[in-house]
Structures are given as structure tokens and as C-alpha cells.
Amino acid sequence: MEPLNALVTFANFVLVPATAYGAQLALGALGVTLIYGILRFSNFAHGDTMAFGTMGVILATWGLQAAGISFGPLPTALLALPVGIAVASALVLLTDRAVYRFYRGKRAVPVTFVIASLGVMFIYNGFTRFIIGPDDQQFSDGQRFIISARDFKELTGLDEGLALKTTQVITIVVALAVVIALFWFLNRTRTGKSMRAYSDNEDLALLSGINPEKVVVVTWLIVAALATVAGTLYGLDKTFKPFTYFQLLLPIFAAAIVGGLGSPVGAIAGGFVIAFAEVTITYPLKKVLGYALPEALEPDGLVQLLSTDYKFAVSFVILLIVLLFRPTGLFAGKSV
């Protein structure tokens, strides 16, 4: 029994990656939940908004790299983030103007918006593939590790190493900063409060003189920023591929629903619930248990509960359990 090694192995393969992934999902789910709260529909184009924003970041990163500008040990993509956010903002505002505003004016039922978002999804997807192509893009540069597994072993004298990738730490730090800024904005500023009021009770908000169009514009801006940041962090941590971003839609929606649609706190909690469940269940726990259990009990198999290809199944099963037992989500969201 070597509890310390067990802990380090667990942290290395489950805890740290899942935290980073959870942060990315949480940012994505925040975008979905905000649109749901303010504009009142499930935005199927969100994954592709992330892909589009990230594409902006990647192109800007390449530009900066070509110009010889770098961010020291940090990825250049962080410098390029504002460009990506600006591009994504322009895109979603344009989309809102051209597509969603018409249906808002008609007070169309939510499902009309959802179908419109399917069309938008096709178009964004087409744009992204048109501009950058459907292939994998690596755009992470700078220092790869904060602590590599070998350094950690030498430092602590343990058999197992704990590697901390730069991208993982950046993910967590950036996500934390973004979430704090978002909550400060929603709770402390006048615009943020009017957004929450609009989300809670549209008619009352209109009566008290809140300008709905302004609320909508601000929401889209925030959503574009969140989507770009989430997409960039995911792309830095793993890799950028338009189709993967489209597939992120499922865990992101699962996170938003598990947390309670419309509830920002819930979106964050949901993101981490989904991420931890996914990583734990699809990671072979043999090594961890080998260290944690007495020798007699050491498992023979890999103790991988499900193969990694079934990660969607994990988000899905959690989603089903929550739907069955607590349909409004962990943090009672809307149940319109």
C-alpha cells in the first residue's frame, strides 16, 4: 500500500485533466445557460460559435508568430484572444440581427429559435471549414510543462510523477478569472442586474424600463467571449478540430441541464460533474488501485469501467439520472 503514490497517480491522470476539462465545459455551459436564460432557447450553434472564435484566435496567433511576437513561456494564443473574441462577437451580433431578431419581434415560440439555430449551426460550420479547413490544428506554443513528471519524481522521490501542463494551469486560472468577472458583472453592475431581471421576469423588466435590445446585445457579447475563451482553452489543452467542437455540444448541454438551465452557478457545477464523471469512468484505474489497496486485493484487469470511446455515454447517463430524479437540475433552473 502506497497511498501517496496512489494519490499522485490519481491526481496526474484524473484530477488535473478533469479539472481542466471541467473548467472548459463550465465556460461552454455558461454560454448555453445565459442564452437560455435571456433569449430563452437552446442554442445548437454554440459548439460552432466556439469553433469560429477559436479559429479567429488561431489565425491571429499565426499572425503574431509570423511577426515574431511571443508571450514568453505562455502560449501566444492568449495574446490573440481579444481578436478571436472580437471576431466571434461580430459574428453573433450579425447573426442576431439577421436571424434571431426577426423571431424575437414576432415573439415566436422557442422551438422556432432552436430550428433557426440549426441553420446558423450549418452556416458557422461551413464558414469554419471554409476558412481553416476540417483538419486538426495545433497552435499551442511556449513552455509545455510547468512541472514534468520526471522533475516531480526527482523533487519528491516518489515512484509516480505528477505532470502539470502549462495549458492546464492556464485553463484553470483563466476560467477562474472569467467566472469571477462574469459574476461580478451579473451581480454588481447595472447592466448585469438588468440582465438578471430580464431573465427572471421579462414583462416586469420591460415595465421597469429595461431596454431589451441592449440586454440581448450584451448577452451575445458575453456569450461570444465565453465561447471563444472556452474554445481556445480546449484547443490549447487538446487540439482544434471543427468536428470535435461540434461534438462538445453534448457534454456542454448535459452540463447546463445537470446544473439547471438558466442558472450560471449550476452551469459551472454541471461542467465539473460531467468532466469528473467522464474522466474517472473512462480512465483505467488499475495503477491507482494497485497503490491504494493492500497487495492481496490488487486488481488484475485494467479496472477501466468503460472504454474512452464511450465518454458520451457517461454524460448521457448522468443527464438521464438527473432528468429522472431532478428534472430542474441540481440548482433549480427554469422549467418552462
Added chain:
Amino acid sequence: MSALRPRDLALFAVVIVLFVGTGMVQSWNVSLTILNMGLISAIMALGVNMQWGYAGLFNVGIMGFVALGGLGAVLVSMPPVGEAWAAGGLRVLAGLALGIATIVAAIAAWRRVPRWRGLVVLVVLLVGFFSFRAVFDGGVAMVEAVSPATSGYLGGLGLPVIIGWPVGGLLAAGAAWLIGKTALGLRSDYLAIATLGIAEIVIAVLKNEDWLARGVKNVIGLPRPVPYEIDLQGSDGFTQFAAEWGWDPITASTIAVKLAYAGLFAIVLAILIWLAQSALASPWGRMMRAIRDNEVAAEAMGKDVTRRHLQIFILGSAVCGLAGAMMTTLDGQLTPGTYQPLRYTFLVWVMVIVGGSGNNWGAVLGGFLIWWLWVQVEPLGALLMQAITAGMTDGTWLKDHLLDAVAHMRLLTMGIVLLLVLRFSPRGLIPER
């Protein structure tokens, strides 16, 4: 519901012109290839239209039901692999039975156990899961070890592939029952997400469970319901027939095979349309639309809304499964790696919305029209791009990029078509009446 109006007939005439035009300009082979997939697309659109148009259910898991249908075709038509069955077939089945028993036991425990039931259910699930894996994994390993390059799976029943079509529908119906039981009766968004999830899971299962249908190694060479081209070319009767008409026997044989498929598919489509139209005109159809338009009022009239939703959800999914089985038959292979939601789920949605939700003829029209467009956008886009880039010098970065990007014009076009129809003709080309 009523018969087609002149304007609708004109729209169908446009479709005919498109296909005849393709035949004249490109080739009849191309035209018939598009037509065959168009027939299948029309059936998928019919299925989705039942769910969305009759009942307002938002299903975005069509891909999964289509793939399950394809699995049905494989499981029925491929010859059984006796060696694999002898090696571990029964063990795999026993493992699956154990898995199902676990779930049943967990549900029973949840209902019956008076105290500590959460804990009891958890224990049941954990014990069941590990014993399932213990039995199942061994069996799978044995089955997959049987000449993995050529089989490595259990095979099917070795029956005619046509029987696989309804079986594919039944498989899809089973999956739909499972989803419907949990997600119907909740908010509409939940059904959307649940179906999106089940579709991904079905594809993941098909990709990974090699013992079932060889996973990404693909099952190829499915038996056909129609003769092979090579046999036609070898038969004297056919070559003489072709010679009498002055046709090249090779071209004639490929066209004859495609026509045979088209005939089969057209029969299925005709039966389905007839059934769908009669159902929509019956009291049952009126009830469905009443429920869709006002659930509360329908419930007040004593209609069991959730039950009816479940019913129509299963029916629509079964139709999609049937179409999936037909598609796998047409392709002659099941390739789980090629199933993509944009193509198999959202494109069908474009068909339904563009054609006219709530109208069976509209869905069929949308199926033909959008499928034709989906295929033809690429050559048309290539022509357009060549026109745009004609002025640029050869070999420049932008020109190469633009010419390469033609392949992605499809998605863009579909999105624009969907948004335009939704905005300017929200009830579709042939609206509900």
C-alpha cells in the same frame, strides 16, 4: 391531408425536371444514384415529419435510429459465423442477459425496497456491472479472436436482406421506447438533448463493439435483394435485350440494378405515404394534431398526452430505422465511421422544414429536393468557384484555398436554405392544410 393541389404537383414536376436534367447533362447513372438516396431520404423525412409535424416532438437523434436500422440489415442478412458462435457466442449473450437482469433488478429494488433503497440499488448496480463485465469481456475476446481480418464477429441470421428492413425498424423502435420513456413528458429541450446523446452512443457502440458488427472494420458485401451487375452481363437474355435496344450491356446492367433498387424503395415509400396519409386523416391523426396544438386542452379531453407522444415517437423512429436499413442495403455495407450528425440528423431536418412540416407530401418533396441539392452543390460550387477565381493567377494561395474549400459549400448552402425558408415561408413548400 387532402389531395395534392396544382401548385404541389408543379413542385413535384420541378423535382422530376431536376432528375431528368441530371440524367441528360451528367449521366443516368448519377441521376439514379441520387434518386435512390432521395427515396431513402424521403422516407427518413416522413419519419421525422410524423414526430415533428404531427406531434411537435423535437428529435435530433435521427442518425442513431438510422444506424440501428443499418445494424438490423446486417444482423438479418449476413451469414452466421459458426466458429465465433462456438467460441464465445453464448457467453456474450449470457453477459448481455446479465446486464439486462442487473438493470431490471435495480429498477425492482428501487420500487420495492422500503429502506436504504439508494444504497441497495447502488450495490445491485455495482455487483451487476462487474459480473456483467467478467462474463461479457471474456466472450467478446473469444469472438473477436476468430479470424479478425475477415470476420471476428457473430454474423447475422443469413436471411434475405429485405427481412432486415422491418427488423431495422424494430431495433430503432426499441431504442426510441427507451428514450421516450425517460425524456418524454419533460420539457421539449430535454428530448432534443436526450436524442442527441442516444445517437452518439449508438454510433459509439457500433464503432467499438466489434463482436456485433465488426466496428470500424465495417461489414461489407451484404447480400443484395437485386441481381448483381456482373450476373446480368453474363446472362444471355439480358445482353440480347440490351443489344436489341442498342445499349452497351455494362451501362445497361448498372442502370437496371439501380432501377430495381428504385422500384423496391418506391414501393416502400408508396406504402408508407398511404399509411401516413390515412393515419393523419383518421381520428387518431386529428387527436395528434389537437395534442400538438394545445396539450392542456387535449389533456382536459381525457387524452393521455405522454402516452400518445411515446407512440408517435416510436413510430417515427421506426420509419427512420427502416430507411437506415434500406440505405445499408443500397450501400451493401455498414460503415459506422461515416455516420455524422450533420448529414444524417440535421440534413433530414432541413428536408422536413423546407418541404413543409405537418404535410407528408411536403416531407417527401423536401427529401428529394434537398438531397438533390446536397449532392449537386459540390459540382455547382466548383463551377462557381472557377468563375470567381478565373481572374486570379494560377498557383496563388487564395485561389488554391478557394478551390479546395468548395467541398464545404454544402453546409453553408444548407444553412442558408433552411434560414431562408424558415424566414420567408415558415410553413414550407407544401404547407400543412
